Amino acid sequence: MQIDVVTIFPEYLAPLRAALLGKAIDKGLISVGVHDLRDWTQDVHKAVDDSPYGGGPGMVMKADIWGPALDDVCTDETRLIVPTPAGRPFTQEVAHEYANESHLVFACGRYEGIDQRVVDDAARRVRVDEVSIGDYVLVGGEVAVLAIVEAVARLLPGVLGNPKSHAEDSFQDGLLEGPSYTRPEVWRELAVPDVLRSGNHRLINRWRRDQSLARTFERRPDLLESLPAEAFDKHDRAL
Ligand SMILES: NC(=S)c1ccno1
Numbered sequence: 001m002q003i004d005v006v007t008i009f010p011e012y013l014a015p016l017r018a019a020l021l022g023k024a025i026d027k028g029l030i031s032v033g034v035h036d037l038r039d040w041t042q043d044v045h046k047a048v049d050d051s052p053y054g055g056g057p058g059m060v061m062k063a064d065i066w067g068p069a070l071d072d073v074c075t076d077e078t079r080l081i082v083p084t085p086a087g088r089p090f091t092q093e094v095a096h097e098y099a100n101e102s103h104l105v106f107a108c109g110r111y112e113g114i115d116q117r118v119v120d121d122a123a124r125r126v127r128v129d130e131v132s133i134g135d136y137v138l139v140g141g142e143v144a145v146l147a148i149v150e151a152v153a154r155l156l157p158g159v160l161g162n163p164k165s166h167a168e169d170s171f172q173d174g175l176l177e178g179p180s181y182t183r184p185e186v187w188r189e190l191a192v193p194d195v196l197r198s199g200n201h202r203l204i205n206r207w208r209r210d211q212s213l214a215r216t217f218e219r220r221p222d223l224l225e226s227l228p229a230e231a232f233d234k235h236d237r238a239l
Contacts, residue, residue, distance in 0.1 A: 001029070001030050001031070001099075001101065001102060001103070001104065001153075001156060002030075002031045002033070002102065002103045002104070003016075003030060003031070003032045003033070003103075003104045003105075003106070003149060004032075004033040004034075004035060004073050004103070004104070004105045004106070005032070005033070005034045005035065005105075005106045005108065005142075005145055006035045006037050006066075006069050006070065006073060006105070006106070006107050006108065007034065007035070007036070007037060007108035007140075007141075007142055007145075008036065008037050008038055008048055008108075008110060009108075009110075009140070009142055010034045010035070010036050012108075012140075012142035012143075012146075013032075013034045013142060013145065013146070015146055016032050016034070016146065016149060017032070020150075020153070020154065020159065020160075021149065021150065021153055023159075024153055024156065024158070024159045027158060029153075029156055029157075029158050029159055030153055030156065030159075033073075035069065035073060037061075037065060037066070037069055039069075040065050040066075040068045040069040040072075041065055047062070047065075048061055048062060048065050048110075049061050049062060049110075049111050050062055052112060056112070057112070058111050058112035059111040059112060060111065060112050060113060060114070060115055061109055061110065061111060061113065061114040061115060061118075062115060063114075063115035063117045063118050063121070066107065066114055066115070066118040067118060067121060070105070070107065070118070070122055073105055074103075074105050074122065074125070074126050075103060076125070076126070077101075077102050077103045078103045078104070078105050078126045078127075079098065079101045079103065079104055079105070079126070079127045079128075079129065080105045080107060080122050080126050080127065080128045080129070081098070081104060081105070081106050081107070081128075081129050081131060081145075081148065082106075082107045082109065082114065082119060082128065082129070082130045082131070082141070083106070083108070083109070083130075083131060083132070083133065083141035083144035083145060083148065084109060084113060084130050084131070084132060084141070085132050085135070085136070085137050085138075086113075086130060086132070087129070087130035087131040087132040088129070088130065088131055088132065089131070089132055090131040090132060090133045090144075090147075090148055090151075091171070092151070092169065092170075092171035092172065093171075094129075094131065095148070095151040095152050095155060096155060098148070098152045099152050099153075099155040099156055104149075104152070105126075106141070106145045106148070106149075107141070108140055108141035108142045108145060109140060109141050110139070110140040110141070131144075131148070132144075133147050133148065171223075173212075173231070174223060174226070174227045174231055175212045175213060175215075175216045175223060175224075175227075176212060176215045176216045176219060176220055176223070177212060177215075178208050178209075178210075178211030178212040178214075178215055179211060179215075181193070181196060185197070193207070195207045206235065209235075209236070213236060
């Protein structure tokens, strides 16, 4: 997978080359290009923004800078992703969608965002997603790109050490993951639940399913409401 990021703060994306992602890059599973939007400016001040039409606070990023940048970075295969609070929710399901793509390009907005015509024009040639990682406003899209790239890259074959790791992710079955424990058996007078030390895998799996259902019911009942009836089995106790 090729990932390209266009930003006015290339240094913000340095973490992409660290840890798990760095290893995936070293293995050739992912190629990452980070591009400084200011390389497409023509003026001595390298201006990338201007005042908003219609007035209002802040500045808007210029279409006549973003357009040529995306023309150069995108290909016919590109899925262009624009992180924005006004976007559709970025979910585990969307992460799986992106993991099947060959080329992701991320456009990192700053200030009050990017002139809408940049998205409208790009949509004439490539698939464009305006996505949000949550109902809050960041200073720019770079942090969202780091989150999205990590969520997507870990789904790629060969990136995680154990390919089964993400099979039990939260949201994988539409539910939140239950609690996890490791040694020591007792820590600050808190003991690991006996069932996990029983060796009875049928009981352990039942306990884990119950914990997942209970946690989802308590913290994200909306996820339960959106699951089809067939997502539940006869052993799922009424919550
Ligand atoms: N919530 C998202 S994705 C965002 C991008 C910029 N600010 O907030």
